[in-house]
Amino acid sequence: MAGHIQDRWYKTETIADGKTVRVKTDRHGSGLRYRARYVGPDGTEKSKSFRDGQKRLADQWLAQIEADMARGQYIDPKTSRTTFQEYAERWVAAQTTDVSTRAGTESRLRLHAYPHMGTRPLSSFQPENIRAWSRTLEDKGLAASYRRVIFATVSSVFTAAMDDGLINKNPCRAMSVKAPAAKPHRVRPWSPERVFAVQDALPSRYEAMVDAGGGCGLRQGEIFGLPEDEVDFDTGWVHVNYQVKLVDAHPVFARPKRDKTRDVPLPQQVSHALAAHKKRHPSVDVTLPWRVPTGPLVTKRLMFTTPDGGALIRHNFNKRVWKPALVAAGVLPAPEPGEQVKESREDGMHALRVFYASVLLDGGENIKALSRYLGHSDPGFTLRVYTHLMPSSQSRTKKAVDSMYRAARAGADGPGTAQAA
Numbered sequence: 001m002a003g004h005i006q007d008r009w010y011k012t013e014t015i016a017d018g019k020t021v022r023v024k025t026d027r028h029g030s031g032l033r034y035r036a037r038y039v040g041p042d043g044t045e046k047s048k049s050f051r052d053g054q055k056r057l058a059d060q061w062l063a064q065i066e067a068d069m070a071r072g073q074y075i076d077p078k079t080s081r082t083t084f085q086e087y088a089e090r091w092v093a094a095q096t097t098d099v100s101t102r103a104g105t106e107s108r109l110r111l112h113a114y115p116h117m118g119t120r121p122l123s124s125f126q127p128e129n130i131r132a133w134s135r136t137l138e139d140k141g142l143a144a145s146y147r148r149v150i151f152a153t154v155s156s157v158f159t160a161a162m163d164d165g166l167i168n169k170n171p172c173r174a175m176s177v178k179a180p181a182a183k184p185h186r187v188r189p190w191s192p193e194r195v196f197a198v199q200d201a202l203p204s205r206y207e208a209m210v211d212a213g214g215g216c217g218l219r220q221g222e223i224f225g226l227p228e229d230e231v232d233f234d235t236g237w238v239h240v241n242y243q244v245k246l247v248d249a250h251p252v253f254a255r256p257k258r259d260k261t262r263d264v265p266l267p268q269q270v271s272h273a274l275a276a277h278k279k280r281h282p283s284v285d286v287t288l289p290w291r292v293p294t295g296p297l298v299t300k301r302l303m304f305t306t307p308d309g310g311a312l313i314r315h316n317f318n319k320r321v322w323k324p325a326l327v328a329a330g331v332l333p334a335p336e337p338g339e340q341v342k343e344s345r346e347d348g349m350h351a352l353r354v355f356y357a358s359v360l361l362d363g364g365e366n367i368k369a370l371s372r373y374l375g376h377s378d379p380g381f382t383l384r385v386y387t388h389l390m391p392s393s394q395s396r397t398k399k400a401v402d403s404m405y406r407a408a409r410a411g412a413d414g415p416g417t418a419q420a421a
Contacts, residue, residue: 002235005058034058038065040076041267075123075168082166083108084120084125086156088220098254099247099292104154112137113152122167125158127174147180155179167337186388189358190351194331201328206321208277208302212238213352214359215270217374219347221245222256224312227300228283231274236266241376242300244311250293251311253300262375284309322349357382361389 009028032049036058040046050058068074091395092106102312116133134156137147149276155172160168171177190198199210212223221243230239241261245254255261266274289295324339326332330350353374360370367390371382373419 003036003062005062006035006037007033008035009033009052034067036062038062039296041069041074042076044077056372068233075165081120081123083121084157085114087122087161088113088118089158091157095108099276100245100254103248108150108153109157112142113154117154122158122161125167125171127171127177130154130171130174130177136176144180144183148182151179180186187354187385188189188346189354189389193357194329195352195355197329198325198331199326203321205281206304208273209349210352211270211273213349213354215267215273217353217356218264219243219257219353219375220314220317222347223304224302224317225300226303226315228278228303229301231266232267233271233275236268236271238264238266240264244288244313246314251288251299251313252291252293252295254291256375258375258377260375260377262372264373266359270303274303285310318348355388357386357401358389361386 008031009025010022011025014020017150017283033052034050034055035047036050037045048058048061050061087217092102092109095102095105097105112135113170117129120129134147134151142150151172155170158167158170158172159362161167164392172179172417192356195210195214196197199207202210202262209223209301212218213220216238217241218226218238222240224244225242226238226240227242230241232239239261240256240263242253244251246252247254272339283301283303285299286302286305286309288311290298290305304312323332326344326347326370327334327341331347332341332344357370357374360373371379372388374382376382
């Protein structure tokens with residue numbers, strides 16, 4: 001046995017003839033009667049108390065402790081009482097990802113996990129608790145894709161707690177617990193007419209953004225952080241090395257997403273548009289911290305800035321510039337008086353990247369090249385997202401046969417046919 005059971009209501013005394021008898025202690029009849037005691041792997045004594053009539057439970061608990069030690073699955077009861085929020089906050093602080101990723105992780109936990117499970121001890125979680133919490137997220141009306149990210153974050157916390165020896169199982173991975181299902185979503189590219197209608201609705205200083213996004217596939221932050229000297233008009237390439245992003249509500253310069261820099265072909269028409277933009281709206285030197293708000297200051301001569309020469313901020317730009325242009329172009333309905341323009345994730349500036357991908361695929365570009373130009377880390381991801389935009393074998397077959405028929409009929413009706421007749 002890993003320890004023993006102490007009966008705190010009785011003690012053993014030796015009487016005059018050397019015999020031992022049980023006598024009542026001063027605590028008899030009050031408080032918890034049994035205390036199960038054992039020495040843990042760290043060499044310190046551990047214990048748990050039980051009420052009168054629970055001697056069998058105390059024995060079973062002690063036997064379970066012994067079995068857990070033998071299997072190497074022992075969990076210190078003190079550490080297992082650590083709450084989910086206490087452990088999750090330490091876990092987030094120890095992450096080695098970039099600052100913005102940590103901020104997003106902290107935000108998801110703070111908004112959607114801590115209010116529901118933050119005060120519960122890690123060792124107390126059962127699959128039913130996770131199922132109930134997951135249903136709560138669904139009832140909030142959160143998108144399935146976002147709920148999957150939240151669920152994955154919470155599961156990662158439990159996995160780390162297992163690795164650190166605080167719990168034996170991850171309740172998020174129980175057979176009866178299902179992660180929020182990903183709903184299939186096919187991106188639908190804008191038509192060229194819509195792209196240019198939105199461009200025409202933008203203020204003059206931002207029109208060429210549509211060319212950078214729809215003609216080179218740049219992300220919104222990469223357009224905001226596009227320096228003049230990264231556009232090589234002579235060789236026909238755009239070097240995508242920077243973006244403007246928000247970290248703790250402060251704009252900073254940083255590398256593109258996942259630190260993946262890249263070179264993108266600069267089509268002639270886009271080159272003309274960007275060159276014309278430079279003449280109308282000369283680039284401006286903008287100084288921002290590098291990567292984090294406390295980072296060293298870096299100055300870049302940006303092609304797109306606010307009217308007063310500052311860095312563009314995503315939320316402000318979307319609200320004050322992009323959405324009004326969508327309304328003016330008829331993409332989104334005009335809001336009622338006193339209301340805001342409705343949310344439409346598929347009509348954000350990311351729509352320009354989707355349009356770019358659709359144009360390249362329709363033109364016969366291969367997935368590997370498209371993935372490189374878009375800055376994706378895996379061509380397989382590009383294929384999964386955009387495969388439905390690729391010309392199907394059926395359409396290629398029809399096109400080939402139709403071309404053959406047109407060529408044959410043109411030859412049959414030509415001058416040679418008339419002369420033979």
